Amino acid sequence: MAFGAIALMASCYPGGPSYIEDYDITFATKADDADFSDKSANVFFMPNEIFDIGDTNQNVDPVNPIFAAKVLARIEAQMAEYGYTRVADTSMGENYGVAVQRLISDNWVTYYWGGGGYCGWYPYWCGGYYPPTGSTYNYQTGTLYVTMIDLDNSTPTLPFFVWDAGINGLLSSTQSNTEARALNGINKMFELSPYLKKN
Amino acid sequence: MKKIIIALLVVFSFGAQAQDYFWSLTWDQSLPMGSTADKISAYSVRGVGIDNRWVYNEKYSLGFYMGWHTMYEAKENETSVINNNTTIYGTQYRYINSIPLALNAHYYFNPHAKVSFYAGLGAGGTWLNYRNEVNLWAIVDKGWRFGWYPEVGVHVPLNRTTKLMAAAKYQNATARKGGDSYSYLNFNFGLSWGFF
Numbered sequence A: 001m002a003f004g005a006i007a008l009m010a011s012c013y014p015g016g017p018s019y020i021e022d023y024d025i026t027f028a029t030k031a032d033d034a035d036f037s038d039k040s041a042n043v044f045f046m047p048n049e050i051f052d053i054g055d056t057n058q059n060v061d062p063v064n065p066i067f068a069a070k071v072l073a074r075i076e077a078q079m080a081e082y083g084y085t086r087v088a089d090t091s092m093g094e095n096y097g098v099a100v101q102r103l104i105s106d107n108w109v110t111y112y113w114g115g116g117g118y119c120g121w122y123p124y125w126c127g128g129y130y131p132p133t134g135s136t137y138n139y140q141t142g143t144l145y146v147t148m149i150d151l152d153n154s155t156p157t158l159p160f161f162v163w164d165a166g167i168n169g170l171l172s173s174t175q176s177n178t179e180a181r182a183l184n185g186i187n188k189m190f191e192l193s194p195y196l197k198k199n
Numbered sequence B: 001m002k003k004i005i006i007a008l009l010v011v012f013s014f015g016a017q018a019q020d021y022f023w024s025l026t027w028d029q030s031l032p033m034g035s036t037a038d039k040i041s042a043y044s045v046r047g048v049g050i051d052n053r054w055v056y057n058e059k060y061s062l063g064f065y066m067g068w069h070t071m072y073e074a075k076e077n078e079t080s081v082i083n084n085n086t087t088i089y090g091t092q093y094r095y096i097n098s099i100p101l102a103l104n105a106h107y108y109f110n111p112h113a114k115v116s117f118y119a120g121l122g123a124g125g126t127w128l129n130y131r132n133e134v135n136l137w138a139i140v141d142k143g144w145r146f147g148w149y150p151e152v153g154v155h156v157p158l159n160r161t162t163k164l165m166a167a168a169k170y171q172n173a174t175a176r177k178g179g180d181s182y183s184y185l186n187f188n189f190g191l192s193w194g195f196f
Helices: A001-010 A067-083 A175-191 B001-013 B036-041
Strands: A025-030 A043-045 A050-051 A083-088 A096-113 A133-150 A161-170 B019-032 B046-056 B058-081 B086-108 B116-134 B137-157 B162-173 B182-195
Touching: A025 A175, A050 A067, A050 B137, A067 A083, A067 A096, A067 A175, A133 A175, A161 A175, B019 B036, B019 B058, B036 B086, B036 B182, B046 B086, B046 B182, B058 B116, B058 B182, B086 B137, B086 B162, B086 B182, B116 B162, B137 B182
Parallel strands: A043 A083, A043 A096, A050 A096
Antiparallel strands: A025 A161, A025 B086, A096 A133, A133 A161, B019 B046, B019 B182, B046 B058, B058 B086, B086 B116, B116 B137, B137 B162, B162 B182
């Protein structure tokens, strides 16, 4: 019994995420040969919408226009803070194109447990007493991508992607929670990319 | 490894006349050291160990040790740079599960004293799983490694067959292909039972 108590205390994965925000990550990637040193090249164009790049067969709600407006405004504000100016249309001397995309993914998980005890993650440790039981569940993850193209160094057939950033996490059932996390993520992706600065 | 096995056999053959046996159950606590502390620095009280020893001529013993040591730390809001150009920000949940299985040899300095001290060495295989979870992904470094440890300890007799035991081991698990080496100080507290 004492050994059992100690063994339980030694459990494989103590602790871990408690809230869905704990799963959030923000990432930012600069292309190897991207060069942001020309301070005068600071004009960008950004379409006034968030593009959905998920599977069209998925049962996913369209992007909420209020959410989209807030996201685009936050990106524009962050770009302005780094010395960029947004133009309203193409062919207005823009040096960069910025696109915002949303990807929602379905993730199906099947897991098993058997034999009782703690070792649900490792059925082969606990199995053998009686057949394991299984269950399947789904969770949705969302990713918001911000992509920047260097138009001065692109060709009509070969865009030069110089910066990719995004925030990824589990989708929340409340719009306000998703929105707050997305906006915080946008702040963070610029904070992770000081090389973008034009001022 | 060969030399260690030969040394163990030599000790075994010299001490084969008078043989006693005892086993110990210990509560093992771990303090990550070196580069392991860069991954997880938190002291862990999650661990258990079983030690079996056959004693020869009162001064020497051969045996084996099995342990299960778990270490954990959440690194909140951690920024990691990958390949110079990619930066990832998020909370990382880091876990180490270490299961050392080792043959060991010990020397007892004052076996009949009220407080008896010993020192020893263990070597064998350590199955170690380092898991760094961020978002829905995990970076995993797991597998068998060569493991070894020096050890010092103390016994305090409670009665004819039971002793209190405390020991410190410096657990080492060597690097494997594509993985890191790991080390941690391991403090063992428990009881020993047997005739010795």
